[in-house]
Structure formats: C-alpha cells, structure tokens
Amino acid sequence: MYLLSSLVDADPTKAALLRAGLELLAEKGYKGATTREIANRAEVSEVTLFRHYKSKAELLREAVGHLSPPVEEIIPTQTDDLEAAFTYFIGNFQALIEANQGFVIRLLPELIRHPELRGDTGAPGFMRAFAAGTAFIQRCQKAGLLRPDEPPQQMVVALIGPLIGRVLLGGAWGVLLPLDLEALVRGFLQGRRADGQR
Amino acid sequence: MYLLSSLVDADPTKAALLRAGLELLAEKGYKGATTREIANRAEVSEVTLFRHYKSKAELLREAVGHLSPPVEEIIPTQTDDLEAAFTYFIGNFQALIEANQGFVIRLLPELIRHPELRGDTGAPGFMRAFAAGTAFIQRCQKAGLLRPDEPPQQMVVALIGPLIGRVLLGGAWGVLLPLDLEALVRGFLQGRRADGQR
DNA sequence: GTATTATGTAAGTATGTACTTACTAAGTAG
DNA sequence: CTACTTAGTAAGTACATACTTACATAATAC
Numbered sequence A, B: 001m002y003l004l005s006s007l008v009d010a011d012p013t014k015a016a017l018l019r020a021g022l023e024l025l026a027e028k029g030y031k032g033a034t035t036r037e038i039a040n041r042a043e044v045s046e047v048t049l050f051r052h053y054k055s056k057a058e059l060l061r062e063a064v065g066h067l068s069p070p071v072e073e074i075i076p077t078q079t080d081d082l083e084a085a086f087t088y089f090i091g092n093f094q095a096l097i098e099a100n101q102g103f104v105i106r107l108l109p110e111l112i113r114h115p116e117l118r119g120d121t122g123a124p125g126f127m128r129a130f131a132a133g134t135a136f137i138q139r140c141q142k143a144g145l146l147r148p149d150e151p152p153q154q155m156v157v158a159l160i161g162p163l164i165g166r167v168l169l170g171g172a173w174g175v176l177l178p179l180d181l182e183a184l185v186r187g188f189l190q191g192r193r194a195d196g197q198r
Numbered sequence C: 001g002t003a004t005t006a007t008g009t010a011a012g013t014a015t016g017t018a019c020t021t022a023c024t025a026a027g028t029a030g
Numbered sequence D: 001c002t003a004c005t006t007a008g009t010a011a012g013t014a015c016a017t018a019c020t021t022a023c024a025t026a027a028t029a030c
Helices: A012-032 A035-042 A046-052 A056-065 A082-099 A101-113 A125-142 A152-173 A181-189 B012-032 B035-042 B046-052 B056-065 B082-099 B101-113 B125-142 B152-173 B181-189
Strands: none
Touching: A012 A035, A012 A046, A012 A056, A012 A101, A012 B012, A012 B101, A035 A046, A035 A056, A082 A101, A082 A125, A082 A152, A082 A181, A101 A152, A101 B012, A101 B101, A101 B152, A125 A152, A125 B152, A152 A181, A152 B101, A152 B125, A152 B152, A181 B181, B012 B035, B012 B046, B012 B056, B012 B101, B035 B046, B035 B056, B082 B101, B082 B125, B082 B152, B082 B181, B101 B152, B125 B152, B152 B181
16 A cells, blocks of 8 residues: 555565554554554564564654655656646656555644654655655756746645645545546646746 | 534533544544543543543534534625636635644544544534535536536535645645635636636 | 574553542522 | 532543563574
8 A cells, every 4th residue: 555665575574564554554543553453464463563663653653754655757757848747747646646545634644743753864755756746846947947936845736736635525525536637737837837838 | 723613602611622622633633632631621620521421432523513614704695707706715715724724634634534523414514614615616507607517526626625735735844835826716717617708 | 403583472561541430519599 | 598500529440552571482594
C-alpha cells in the first residue's frame, strides 16, 4: 500500500515492522496503532519489535521517514509543450494519490497532528511529491515559461489542491467523483504563462 | 471554535461538554480525547460527564451531531448573475473553512476514520455546508443556468475541492497560501453554463 | 563443537483510561 | 422546612497498553 524505499530487502523484519506501523498509523491513528497489533501484522512477536526499536514513537518516526513516492517518474522531462507537460504531471500525481488515498485522508492529517513524527531531517520523505511539483514549476519559471511573480508553492496549491480536496471529500462521502484533468490544467495555465499567450 | 447549534443556552453543562469533546476530538483524535481531559476543559468533574452521557462514544456522537455551520448565510439568494452568485458562495465558504481549519484538517479525517460517530440520522450536521452547495447548484441546473448533464456533487467537488485541498496542504506546510477566488469561479463556470455563453 | 545472533514464549511492571459507587454540599421548588 | 436536582470529592474496578526481564530454541559463523 505505502511506498517504502530501500531497506526493504536489507532487513525483512524491520521492513515488515515499518510497513505494518505505517498501515496502522493510517488506519487507527497514533494512539490506535498499538505495538501489539503492529507486531501481529508484521508477523513477529511484540518483544522483537522492542528489540529493533526502543519505542513505538521511534518506530513510527522511522517508518514515516522511509516513505518515498516514486518522484522521478511523475516529473515531466520536457517543457516545450507546457500543456502536455502539466497534463503528464497531474495525471501521474492523480494516479499516485488515488493509489494512496489512505495517505492523504488518514496519514497526512495524522502527521499534521503529530509533527514530531516527521523527524528533524529537514524535508520528510512523504512531502517529496509536493516538493517535486514545486521544483518543476520553479524550473518552468526560470525557463521563462511561467509567470515569475507568483510563488511556485502557491501555484502547486492551485494545481494539486483540487486533487487533494477531491480525495478528502471522496472519503467523507464514500464516493470518489470524477474530475476533469484537462479542464484543470487549462484553468491552471490560463493567465500563468509568461509569454502572455493563451 | 466550532459551531454548535441550539442547546447551547438550554443546558450550559452539556454545551460545555459537547464543545470540549469536539475540540479534543479534533486536536487529539478519538482515542486521544480522554474523558478526563474533556471534563477538565469543560470545567466540570469527570463524574458529571458520565452523569450526562453514558459513554464517551455517546458524548462524541452527540457532539458531532450538533455541528452546524451557518448554512443559510453562505447560500446566495439571487441567480441572475451567476458569476456574482458563485463568488458570493465561494467567498463565504472560504471564510467558513478558514475559520474552522481544525474541522477540515483534523475533525473531518477523524470522522472518516470513525463512521460510527456520524450517527444514523441520515446526513450528519457537519456535512450540511457541502449539501447546501450541492442544493444550490442543483437549483441553478433546474433553472436552466448550469449544464444539467454533470452531476451536482461532481460540480461541488470541482468548486470547493480546491479550498479543501488548500487548507490541508496549508496544515502540512504550516503556511496557508493565498488562492485566487475569482479565477476559481471563472474556471468553474467556463464550460458549465447552460446557455453556452461565456 | 562452541559462540553468536535473531527470534520466540511467558510473565510481569507501571501507568492510563473508561466507567462505577458511595457519600456530601449547595441551590431551587413547593 | 423539606424534597429534589445538580454538582463535587474520593475511592475503586477492570482492562489495555508501552515496555521489561528471564529463559529457551534454532540457525549461522568460526
């Protein structure tokens, strides 16, 4: 379900614990994710859990730190055709968060509630997808393709905010309603191109 | 912080308990909202809490049921000028969720995680704001002002999804970035008017 | 063959939490 | 003045949880 980087093969016990911890953090929240259940789901004993991590907090902190979406694959390579580039990006991003709805609906709010889980290593892994989007927009601005006066983070919010909101509303309603991605990209680019052309 | 309807004056003890329960449900999650702390924040003893509600679950269920945004005030009264009407609506809605960020970021996900808190009384109070938006769009469709072929719920997602996503991302980043509401309304209405006019 | 490593089982400690019971004090209604 | 309601304090029950300790077992390293 959630994307964990490296280490997965290195130590299978640790990997299983991290994965189980992430899943239960999303499903039940920080308090609801008990060490007993994490160990059960990882198919190890609770004692083994505490032999690998000195506390539940440490385990979950490390698990969150290992979250890593496949950033490289969702970033467009070309910037010649802006509309195509952003359609590519938003399509990939949409697929990513649709496959990881639990992350958006449950894990992200839990990380907002428990900032200590994000660790102190600067940008936490789970934010890399947003950061990648910001970086791409910045690149477009420097290349003179997008208006330079709007902050890139603000542009990212305008671009992917609708996707996030859609998934959250979908969770609340129990139905994921379709979204017109082309219209989204069109609306986003309108008035944001640097050359003034439509 | 959160909008509770009636009853507030009727029984101040209950009202204080409900308010404290909601606040802590948002702040700490279902498990984290302990009866002791709810009672403390309501400035009553824990025993008093259990004299009014037979369980923590019942208290929180009732608290969620009493959530009531000022729906009447955010719905436009006229539909002559669609752009003005939707600007009015989206402006009010924006103000509402900005004043209640905690609801969107913390309470809504917690209600998704614990559907039993929503009660069995059909549409729960906290969804009324979304429902009101849906109803307004439906009215516009019936009046022949908006395309009738797109489901109103889907239109609502396109309209307020960006606001929701923005607040969630704001929570994750610690910064609420500005959003161009006029552009949002313009983009929303583009291609959705029934008469084909721009 | 022995030491080391990774795991399991069983049991236990300390603490927090939902919820109860018994008794008391103050205010209000008649 | 009395009855009733609403609240508080103090204490306790039953259970779950994070985390520990002690001991046994199987696999691997040398």
